[in-house]
Amino acid sequence: MGPNTLSIPGLEQVYDALATAIDAAGPEKTELFLVKLALLNANALADPAVFQVHIDAALKDL
Amino acid sequence: MHQPHAEPRRSIYYRYQVFDAWLPSMHPGPQRHAVVIAGAGPIGLVAALELARHGVKCVLLESERQVSEGSRAIVFTRRSMEILQQVGVAHRVTQNGLPWRFGNSVYRGQRVFRMEAPHDPDDRFFPMINLQQQYLEEYLVDAVRANPLIELRWGNRVNAVTQDGQGATLDVDTPEGPYTLQTNWLVAADGARSGIRSMLDLKLEGASYEGRFIIADIRIDLPLPTERLAFFDPDWNPGNTILMHREPHGIWRVDYQLPPGEDAEAALKPESLKARIDAQLAMIGHAGVPWAMDWCSVYSARALTLPDYVHGRVLFTGDAAHLLPIFGVRGANTGFQDAQALAWRLAFVVKGLAAAPLLAGYSSERVGAAREIIDEAGKSTRFMTPPTRGFRLLRDAVLSLSLSEPFVGPLYHWRTSRPHEYRDSPANSAGDDNALFQAGPGHGAPPQNVRLGADDHLLDHLDHCFALLYFTEDAAVPDALTEVVNELRAKGLPLRVIAVGSAQPVAGADDTLADADGHLRVRYGVLASGAAYLLRPDQHVCARWMGLDATRLRAALVNAAGLNKEV
Ligand SMILES: Cc1cc2nc3c(=O)[nH]c(=O)nc-3n(C[C@H](O)[C@H](O)[C@H](O)COP(=O)(O)OP(=O)(O)OC[C@H]3O[C@@H](n4cnc5c(N)ncnc54)[C@H](O)[C@@H]3O)c2cc1C
Numbered sequence: 001m002g003p004n005t006l007s008i009p010g011l012e013q014v015y016d017a018l019a020t021a022i023d024a025a026g027p028e029k030t031e032l033f034l035v036k037l038a039l040l041n042a043n044a045l046a047d048p049a050v051f052q053v054h055i056d057a058a059l060k061d062l
Numbered sequence: 063m064h065q066p067h068a069e070p071r072r073s074i075y076y077r078y079q080v081f082d083a084w085l086p087s088m089h090p091g092p093q094r095h096a097v098v099i100a101g102a103g104p105i106g107l108v109a110a111l112e113l114a115r116h117g118v119k120c121v122l123l124e125s126e127r128q129v130s131e132g133s134r135a136i137v138f139t140r141r142s143m144e145i146l147q148q149v150g151v152a153h154r155v156t157q158n159g160l161p162w163r164f165g166n167s168v169y170r171g172q173r174v175f176r177m178e179a180p181h182d183p184d185d186r187f188f189p190m191i192n193l194q195q196q197y198l199e200e201y202l203v204d205a206v207r208a209n210p211l212i213e214l215r216w217g218n219r220v221n222a223v224t225q226d227g228q229g230a231t232l233d234v235d236t237p238e239g240p241y242t243l244q245t246n247w248l249v250a251a252d253g254a255r256s257g258i259r260s261m262l263d264l265k266l267e268g269a270s271y272e273g274r275f276i277i278a279d280i281r282i283d284l285p286l287p288t289e290r291l292a293f294f295d296p297d298w299n300p301g302n303t304i305l306m307h308r309e310p311h312g313i314w315r316v317d318y319q320l321p322p323g324e325d326a327e328a329a330l331k332p333e334s335l336k337a338r339i340d341a342q343l344a345m346i347g348h349a350g351v352p353w354a355m356d357w358c359s360v361y362s363a364r365a366l367t368l369p370d371y372v373h374g375r376v377l378f379t380g381d382a383a384h385l386l387p388i389f390g391v392r393g394a395n396t397g398f399q400d401a402q403a404l405a406w407r408l409a410f411v412v413k414g415l416a417a418a419p420l421l422a423g424y425s426s427e428r429v430g431a432a433r434e435i436i437d438e439a440g441k442s443t444r445f446m447t448p449p450t451r452g453f454r455l456l457r458d459a460v461l462s463l464s465l466s467e468p469f470v471g472p473l474y475h476w477r478t479s480r481p482h483e484y485r486d487s488p489a490n491s492a493g494d495d496n497a498l499f500q501a502g503p504g505h506g507a508p509p510q511n512v513r514l515g516a517d518d519h520l521l522d523h524l525d526h527c528f529a530l531l532y533f534t535e536d537a538a539v540p541d542a543l544t545e546v547v548n549e550l551r552a553k554g555l556p557l558r559v560i561a562v563g564s565a566q567p568v569a570g571a572d573d574t575l576a577d578a579d580g581h582l583r584v585r586y587g588v589l590a591s592g593a594a595y596l597l598r599p600d601q602h603v604c605a606r607w608m609g610l611d612a613t614r615l616r617a618a619l620v621n622a623a624g625l626n627k628e629v
Contacts, residue, residue, distance in 0.1 A: 031455055040463070
């Protein structure tokens with residue numbers, strides 16, 4: 001993606017944090033949690049076009 | 063034989079007056095009129111009053127013998143008040159209505175968003191005022207009855223319409239049977255279920271979004287200010303939205319969505335209503351407060367419009383032309399702007415000043431407004447009543463986030479009715495200086511009101527005419543401009559010249575506004591003497607100049623008024 005990519009330790013940290021949070025949210029609330037997270041990240045990104053690129057990338061190869 | 067209700071409708075706070083039906087036997091002779099309006103709802107009434115301001119007579123046919131039932135439209139916007147001021151009833155609305163400007167969205171007992179409608183010190187009217195529709199109709203009916211140019215025929219229902227190039231022929235049914243009436247122009251203001259729309263076999267376009275709401279007016283004493291209250295996803299009505307509004311006379315309006323699949327008739331049963339209203343009152347901390355039902359109804363929110371409001375000699379307006387969701391206060395407020403945009407043009411055509419194509423501008427402006435509203439209302443309804451799993455998930459995520467993250471708050475705010483700016487209207491002048499202005503209302507915009515003094519505002523000085531606001535410190539309007547003004551006036555064009563910026567009356571102007579502190583000039587982005595604004599009879603701006611000359615003034619007026627070439 002863009003120039004601001006995560007370092008490898010950073011990526012590993014995000015990986016674990018996200019997995020742990022999904023478990024904490026539980027199966028009933030996983031989707032809700034992920035959508036909230038996506039909205040928070042989109043707000044930090046402050047760029048609907050980049051967000052759309054992320055949506056398109058995530059929709060691939062499901 | 064048409065037999066409208068002769069018994070007054072029931073209400074615990076409003077006393078209905080039943081008017082005598084107009085009977086053909088008491089008015090023998092052929093019936094041929096220049097303008098007939100079908101439907102004396104708020105929009106037909108305003109259209110009739112607007113036509114009368116131009117000196118055009120009309121016959122107003124109303125199927126019922128009394129004003130409408132229940133509160134129906136309750137929130138009137140500032141722009142509606144400015145229009146109602148022109149037809150002479152705004153003061154009665156102000157006297158009796160409840161003004162407000164804040165809206166609150168509540169989720170899980172917490173206020174997650176507070177909407178604040180802008181209120182400019184230059185405005186005469188509040189952003190919103192609450193008043194039950196019957197009262198507004200009553201004030202308009204009083205104004206109509208006092209107007210010798212309008213003949214209001216209660217108990218007259220249009221049953222059939224045929225038309226040719228010259229006009230329309232109507233079959234009208236009355237309590238003593240039918241009669242035939244001919245008119246050069248028929249204004250269809252016969253409401254959401256417009257029979258005239260069906261008779262002409264016209265189809266509405268748009269998504270038929272089908273959210274159903276129960277609307278209940280209850281009398282209850284609640285210690286809450288006049289502000290809009292919206293409750294999302296409450297425990298007693300999961301996934302759905304509840305709205306509450308204070309109305310005059312101790313009445314509150316409670317609107318709540320019906321879960322999909324629930325039968326409307328069952329939902330309107332007293333025990334069902336009681337359980338839900340009690341649950342709502344308990345949720346807001348007023349359990350057990352006594353209340354009484356005045357009126358209730360089921361309402362489906364739809365977002366549809368005719369693609370054209372002009373069909374030969376039949377002109378559609380108000381709910382007959384479009385069905386708009388009431389959320390964001392659209393129904394009547396939108397219709398008033400229709401009536402106002404239509405009436406001056408129809409008056410010009412009836413008086414022979416302009417040719418019929420002028421009416422196409424009415425249609426394009428108002429269809430454009432309806433489509434814009436449909437688009438915006440779609441966004442709000444997708445939040446209030448998510449149509450798919452994805453939209454529901456997003457809405458739920460926003461509800462959840464809003465308890466701690468204010469950035470999502472504005473998603474709660476549905477866009478409320480605002481006057482449309484006719485930016486692409488054919489009435490706008492092509493050769494003016496619109497693009498050079500840094501401030502002030504632009505092409506097609508309604509005018510910004512300006513406070514001139516105690517109880518004195520710019521819009522108070524406008525009437526049914528085109529208005530030329532001419533900014534000058536000189537003693538007289540230049541001769542060349544006055545010549546154009548006099549020439550077009552002599553041809554019948556209603557046109558007033560209002561000079562702005564001189565302490566003494568300006569020769570050649572009908573009215574002079576001193577604007578001693580230059581406030582009006584600042585608000586209108588005027589930098590030097592010789593600038594001007596041209597407002598249409600419905601007050602929208604159709605031209606503005608940094609420096610006005612006679613040629614451009616004439617061109618702008620001929621274009622906006624659609625003046626006949628031979629005129
Ligand atoms: C239950 C309900 C709740 C509503 N709540 C709101 C709200 O909260 N806010 C809001 O902004 N809007 C609300 N509305 C919408 C609002 O009432 C309308 O937008 C508004 O009344 C439109 O005015 P109108 O004059 O175009 O039509 P109407 O008010 O419907 O008037 C049409 C008139 O034509 C007459 N008529 C019909 N057919 C014929 C015929 N064949 N011949 C002669 N006369 C005829 C009718 O009797 C009626 O008087 C509500 C509507 C309903 C039904």
